[in-house]
Amino acid sequence: MNSNQIKLWRSAATLKTSSSTLRKALAFAALAIGASAGSQAGQPSYPAPGKPVQIVVPFAPGSGTDTMARALAEDLQKALGTPVVIANRPGANGAVAAEFVRKATPDGYTLVLATSSGWSTNTWLLKAVSYDPVRDFTPIARTTNFPFVLVVSASSSIRTLDDFLDRARASQLTMGYGNATGQVAGAHLMKVAGFEALPVPYGSTPPALVDLIGGRFDFMFVDIASSQTLIESGKVRPLAVMADQRSSLMPQLPALGETYPGFDYVPWGGLMGPQALPSEITDKLGSITVAILRHDELKARMAALGLEAYPAGSAQFGTFVQEQLRAWGDKVKEAGLEPQ
DSSP states (O other), rough: HHHHHHHHHHHHHHHOOOOHHHHHHHHHHHHHHHHHHHHHHHOOOSTTTTOEEEEEESSSSTTHHHHHHHHHHHHHHHHHHOOEEEEEEEGGGHHHHHHHHHOOSSSSEEEEEEEEEIIIIIIHOSSSSSSOTTTTEEEEEEEEEEEEEEEEETTTTSHHHHHOOOOHHSSOOEESSSSSHHHHHHHHHHHTTTOOOOEESSSSHHHHHHHHHHSSSEEEEEEHHEEEEHHHSSSSEEEEEEESSOTTTTTTOBBBTSSOOOOOOOOOOEEETTTTHHHHHHHHHHHHHHHHTTTHHHHHHHHTTTOOOEEEHHHHHHHHHHHHHHHHHHHHHHHEEEEE
């Protein structure tokens, strides 16, 4: 990519203008960079016209990860000028999706919206993991934080965090979870707050929320993106944020770290490809994704969906993934969770 094309891309990515103008700028910059990369390498430019790019989602439709992937895919499709489709492959806390993408051809047409569940916790929670979350994937761009909240059914007599802790210490409650984040956060809270709860695992968050409302278990940790509609409709009651600091998405809720410091591990999301994804494809996808996520319109749209935009490029994202793998491992061990 020559200096003029670099200037062209930077101009497009920093334009403070209407959404339609931004989309045109992104598309034009992407076309220029892609054409340059293809011609310099002596290979066809990426993506080929009309050839779909698939983003694999490790959880079911309606999950926070699915919501994020669809929000990103809409703008990514416009910038790339080719279809971007979502493929849900839930199972084993993201391991099913990870294994599928690990085996995919590294040509930029099969990507994954990786999350902390499959890339930070499975190594510590599962006895047999068929992939390495660092070695087997190419980091493209960090995209998201998924703020989690401690919730109960609105029909519960528990109304505050103090109510919850009193009840949990007085009698054994049941805890549902639909992903590894919920599992680790629940075990961590039990350890530091001094109570026990009977775990009720689910394959994904949406069915767990249905059963929470139906009274099949007492509480769970859930991402705001998955539960926001139910919270706003009065079916689910949030008690606290799974963090050391309050979230701008629900600033009225206390952070668990205000009482029990140490909820500093991050439920994250980011775009990855298989190992050995060509650098020109990684750079192009990463640059476009970061530019999209820095735009105020998308940030506002994501916040309305219960998501926090967190754009970072490939190198920074790769370092972050390694740091979080260690951080989540520490919390899993502290909570006393054994690999299953």
